[in-house]
Amino acid sequence: MATAPPLLEIDNLCIDFGSKRVVDHVSLTVGVGEKVGLVGESGSGKSVTALAILRLLDAATYQGAIRFGADSILTKSERWMRGLRGRDIAMIFQEPMTALDPLYTVGSQIGEVLEVHEGVRPNAARARSIELLRRTGIPEPERRIDAFPHQLSGGQRQRAMIAMALACRPKLLIADEPTTALDATVQAQILALLDDLQREFGMAILFITHDLALVRRFTHRVGVMELGKLVESGPTETVFTQPHHPYTKRLLNSRAERQVEPIGADAPIVLAARDVRVTFTRSEGWFRHSNFIAVGGVTLELRSGETVGIVGESGSGKTTLGMAMLGLQSMSAGDVLINGQSLAEADRELLRKFRRRIQVVFQDPFASLNPRMTINQILEEGLAWHMPELSDAERRKRVLAALAEVGLGAAGGLEDVLDRYPHQFSGGQRQRIAIARAVVIEPEILVLDEPTSALDVSVQKQVLTLLAGLQKRHGMSYIFISHDLSVIRAMAHRMLVMKDGLVVEQGECEAVIRQPQMPYTRALLQAVSYAGELDVPPTALGATP
Amino acid sequence: MSASPAIVTQAARASAVIEARTPWRRAWERFKRNRVGYYSLWAFLVLLVLAVISPLLANENPLLVHYQGRNYFPIFSNYPETKFGGDFRTPVDWFDPFIKAQLAKDGNWALYTLIRYSPNSVNYNHLESDPAPPSRDHWLGTDPHGRDIVARLLFGFAVSVLFGIALTFVGTLIGVAAGALQGYFGGWVDLTGQRLIDVWNAVPILYILIILAAMFEPSVVLLLFLFAIFGWTTLSDYVRAEFLRNRSLEFVKAARAMGLSHWRIIRRHILPNSMTPVITFMPFRMSEGILGLTALDFLGLGVPSTVPSLGELLRFSKENLDAWWIGVPTFFVLVFTLLLLTFIGDALRDAFDTRKG
Numbered sequence: 090m091a092t093a094p095p096l097l098e099i100d101n102l103c104i105d106f107g108s109k110r111v112v113d114h115v116s117l118t119v120g121v122g123e124k125v126g127l128v129g130e131s132g133s134g135k136s137v138t139a140l141a142i143l144r145l146l147d148a149a150t151y152q153g154a155i156r157f158g159a160d161s162i163l164t165k166s167e168r169w170m171r172g173l174r175g176r177d178i179a180m181i182f183q184e185p186m187t188a189l190d191p192l193y194t195v196g197s198q199i200g201e202v203l204e205v206h207e208g209v210r211p212n213a214a215r216a217r218s219i220e221l222l223r224r225t226g227i228p229e230p231e232r233r234i235d236a237f238p239h240q241l242s243g244g245q246r247q248r249a250m251i252a253m254a255l256a257c258r259p260k261l262l263i264a265d266e267p268t269t270a271l272d273a274t275v276q277a278q279i280l281a282l283l284d285d286l287q288r289e290f291g292m293a294i295l296f297i298t299h300d301l302a303l304v305r306r307f308t309h310r311v312g313v314m315e316l317g318k319l320v321e322s323g324p325t326e327t328v329f330t331q332p333h334h335p336y337t338k339r340l341l342n343s344r345a346e347r348q349v350e351p352i353g354a355d356a357p358i359v360l361a362a363r364d365v366r367v368t369f370t371r372s373e374g375w376f377r378h379s380n381f382i383a384v385g386g387v388t389l390e391l392r393s394g395e396t397v398g399i400v401g402e403s404g405s406g407k408t409t410l411g412m413a414m415l416g417l418q419s420m421s422a423g424d425v426l427i428n429g430q431s432l433a434e435a436d437r438e439l440l441r442k443f444r445r446r447i448q449v450v451f452q453d454p455f456a457s458l459n460p461r462m463t464i465n466q467i468l469e470e471g472l473a474w475h476m477p478e479l480s481d482a483e484r485r486k487r488v489l490a491a492l493a494e495v496g497l498g499a500a501g502g503l504e505d506v507l508d509r510y511p512h513q514f515s516g517g518q519r520q521r522i523a524i525a526r527a528v529v530i531e532p533e534i535l536v537l538d539e540p541t542s543a544l545d546v547s548v549q550k551q552v553l554t555l556l557a558g559l560q561k562r563h564g565m566s567y568i569f570i571s572h573d574l575s576v577i578r579a580m581a582h583r584m585l586v587m588k589d590g591l592v593v594e595q596g597e598c599e600a601v602i603r604q605p606q607m608p609y610t611r612a613l614l615q616a617v618s619y620a621g622e623l624d625v626p627p628t629a630l631g632a633t634p
Numbered sequence: 635m636s637a638s639p640a641i642v643t644q645a646a647r648a649s650a651v652i653e654a655r656t657p658w659r660r661a662w663e664r665f666k667r668n669r670v671g672y673y674s675l676w677a678f679l680v681l682l683v684l685a686v687i688s689p690l691l692a693n694e695n696p697l698l699v700h701y702q703g704r705n706y707f708p709i710f711s712n713y714p715e716t717k718f719g720g721d722f723r724t725p726v727d728w729f730d731p732f733i734k735a736q737l738a739k740d741g742n743w744a745l746y747t748l749i750r751y752s753p754n755s756v757n758y759n760h761l762e763s764d765p766a767p768p769s770r771d772h773w774l775g776t777d778p779h780g781r782d783i784v785a786r787l788l789f790g791f792a793v794s795v796l797f798g799i800a801l802t803f804v805g806t807l808i809g810v811a812a813g814a815l816q817g818y819f820g821g822w823v824d825l826t827g828q829r830l831i832d833v834w835n836a837v838p839i840l841y842i843l844i845i846l847a848a849m850f851e852p853s854v855v856l857l858l859f860l861f862a863i864f865g866w867t868t869l870s871d872y873v874r875a876e877f878l879r880n881r882s883l884e885f886v887k888a889a890r891a892m893g894l895s896h897w898r899i900i901r902r903h904i905l906p907n908s909m910t911p912v913i914t915f916m917p918f919r920m921s922e923g924i925l926g927l928t929a930l931d932f933l934g935l936g937v938p939s940t941v942p943s944l945g946e947l948l949r950f951s952k953e954n955l956d957a958w959w960i961g962v963p964t965f966f967v968l969v970f971t972l973l974l975l976t977f978i979g980d981a982l983r984d985a986f987d988t989r990k991g
Contacts, residue, residue: 412887417887443893444893448891449887451887456883457884458885459902460907461656461906461907470892474894474898475892526888527888530892
């Protein structure tokens with residue numbers, strides 16, 4: 090690549106928002122037809138860098154230079170930039186639902202690009218749009234072209250976005266987390282499509298992601314960003330096999346490792362779900378109702394000290410099942426037994442006792458803490474409710490102990506934490522607080538609903554280690570809900586694979602991964618192993634055609 | 635980004651310098667940054683204090699009378715004329731030239747309020763025909779009934795503003811309660827509540843007021859009651875929407891999983907996070923109330939003439955177009971009040987906008 094002049098050259102780029110520097114002296118080149126990855130955790134400035142290439146940032150001041158071919162982008166007029174955007178450099182975004190305009194059909198949105206940049210007449214634009222949609226693998230493109238974004242599935246929307254980006258055969262495609270919002274199986278398809286199209290069109294791709302495994306699989310060269318600085322860059326394999334910068338090493342090291350303690354065969358069953366069914370009624374018009382079966386009869390047992398993983402893609406009913414076991418979602422049939430007592434028939438007093446035994450940790454650390462309560466108030470509330478006999482001093486002692494337990498209170502910072510508000514903590518810290526809130530009332534069972542999905546990779550591993558440690562010390566049982574097979578593999582004794590509200594496969598975690606019996610499980614494993622996240626033995630996948 | 639515990643504590647120490655600011659406190663600081671809104675709030679508070687103490691500013695009774703070596707406080711109690719050398723045991727008329735002469739005698743003196751007229755006092759010793767133009771006796775002249783405009787304005791402002799505050803308070807209570815119930819419980823409660831509100835909104839409030847004004851002697855309390863029972867629906871819609879959104883947030887689910895009671899979840903977790911529209915709405919609700927009362931008084935359907943009101947002054951000015959001293963000051967008082975409230979409301983809206991730092 091070094092011989093030909095680069096297609097895109099970012100030279101000592103600095104970007105400031107007011108007095109805040111978000112990108113600090115970043116230099117990066119993308120050659121013609123090259124696939125370059127830009128990795129980093131949230132807040133590292135990778136997306137800002139990408140938006141700067143198209144000069145799409147408002148209220149930002151730039152220093153340095155961005156050269157596209159012979160043109161210096163930062164000095165051009167806005168009018169000139171409009172000609173560049175979408176024609177020579179196109180972009181696809183993370184969330185295709187918000188990146189497409191809900192008021193126009195996909196066809197008219199793709200056609201618009203052609204009409205604006207190439208002056209194509211509407212009829213011809215339509216024909217070319219259909220062709221583009223077909224190329225991106227959307228079934229029945231003649232029909233889909235008149236569909237509105239909400240009528241397409243997530244994967245189809247992203248395909249439509251790609252069709253739109255490719256309409257003018259751009260020389261450079263900027264893909265900002267193009268698969269993050271998609272399910273694992275769809276993710277693999279979209280990446281394969283991008284790979285094909287890149288080869289066919291000979292375009293360069295700047296691939297922005299937080300996901301190291303994807304970068305390794307997908308790109309020629311990679312740049313690693315931390316807090317606005319490009320800390321390391323080079324050929325992908327070199328960076329992955331011989332990382333130099335400590336941050337890169339830490340990122341590479343952050344893959345979750347299996348940390349599961351074996352449990353005794355005589356461990357008592359603490360929770361048992363018996364044929365749990367949850368049905369939602371949707372009204373259609375005045376008197377018509379249709380039933381949507383979210384969970385269609387799930388039976389599972391959880392032993393003391395055990396972790397049961399529930400894997401599934403979005404819409405598989407795994408979260409609804411978790412909520413039903415917590416008693417937060419009413420069941421239409423079946424029952425949940427907690428220490429042998431029925432949840433469905435529990436009266437108020439018994440329900441209150443159940444609440445103490447089974448607690449929950451949610452996905453989004455920004456939504457799971459009340460922004461108007463201090464950390465002390467958040468932790469104290471459950472204690473005061475369930476153990477009113479505690480004195481103020483004892484309660485405070487327990488709150489401090491819980492904070493120390495989740496790693497927020499090492500070396501004297503504890504008292505200081507108590508009176509602060511959630512917004513003063515980072516995502517990982519908030520998740521620790523959410524765990525402390527659940528743990529402080531000493532439950533026997535924790536339902537973990539995607540507890541690490543919203544966190545950066547390096548933080549993810551810490552939170553998993555924390556959870557494993559808590560389980561070891563207190564003998565808690567976990568129901569671990571996740572879409573991420575590698576996380577489940579790291580944490581769970583047994584796993585259930587859910588699809589459309591039903592358990593399609595279950596068994597010992599390793600056994601399921603090594604010898605999946607059902608086609609759906611195999612597809613899921615294949616998708617994950619495409620991304621390189623899991624060392625799945627080839628024998629497990631060999632059976633698929 | 636939290637890393638190992640060591641890094642966590644480091645971060646904790648670094649930010650220990652920043653004191654823990656409550657979300658309310660941060661909103662207040664954002665509010666203060668809006669200078670116009672901040673000064674408007676102060677100006678409004680000063681005017682509010684003036685309104686509350688208006689009887690001490692405009693009163694036909696002197697604050698203190700020193701007569702023949704003794705002190706009297708006519709502003710607090712009525713004295714018979716005989717105390718001050720009169721012939722009858724009737725209450726003293728402080729405009730009476732005879733009384734004035736008595737007080738002017740050696741050693742006697744009286745301390746008057748800033749404006750020597752109560753809103754309903756008529757100076758029968760004033761010689762000009764009413765409405766009289768501004769003079770030394772009446773700074774802004776008199777209305778058609780011979781009452782002092784400055785005193786009428788001051789008291790009219792007080793009545794309007796206190797009416798607005800009371801109305802906002804009652805309306806907010808009802809609106810928040812109704813919205814909270816619908817939003818939190820959803821389902822049938824919500825559906826029934828929404829349909830009832832639809833019906834309630836369809837009631838033509840002006841006709842009801844006209845009918846009731848014909849049946850009862852309109853009073854401030856009656857008008858307050860009528861405005862309050864019809865005026866809460868908009869706010870309840872906002873609160874309902876906030877509750878619907880907030881009840882599905884994870885911290886509320888966590889509170890439910892904790893087993894807390896409905897009341898506790900509403901009070902501790904959802905309500906404090908749903909107050910933004912309530913607080914932002916308040917100044918606008920107040921100005922609505924003030925305008926509503928003024929409009930009714932202007933039409934003659936509002937409070938009786940003994941209660942000073944800005945609307946009545948506007949009506950007088952319409953009936954006496956040549957008497958500019960009635961309409962112009964009233965107009966400015968009204969505009970100034972509404973402007974202050976609008977500025978305060980704008981600043982509040984900005985302060986509670988969560989998208990701002």
